Amino acid sequence: MYCLQCLLPVLLIPKPTNPALMETHLMFIVLYLVGFFLERKPCTICSLVFLTAVSLICYSGVGNCIFWGNCEGHQCENG
Template sequence: MYCLQWLIPVLLIPKPLNPAFLYNHAMFMVLYLTGFFLERRPCTICSLVFLTALFLICYNCYGNCVFLVCGENCDQGQCSFT
């Protein structure tokens, strides 16, 4: 579970308030996570715990997901990728 100490803070990084930077933020997160998984090769359990937490945060669509932009119709499951 040592590798989770580098993954959990990624979930706590806030999204920028300026909508112009949402795409840059999402791309930074994708590249950071890709680089982390390729370089550090975390164990299977840590990867599953992190991906499950990321899925649950993005599935709720409260605006905390680093990859999705949730609009007003989020209750109906209409979230779009950035």
């Protein structure tokens, strides 16, 4: 479970309030996770725990997910 020390702080990175910065935030998160998984090769248990945590956070509400911004209702407006 040592590899979770670098994965769990990703869940605590605050999302930007400016919608124009959401694409940059998403790109940073995705590139960090891809680089982490390629470089560190975390164990299967840590990977499953992290992916379960991300899926539960994203499932709990549309505005809570680290991969997309705050949306009013269930539809996001582009722009």
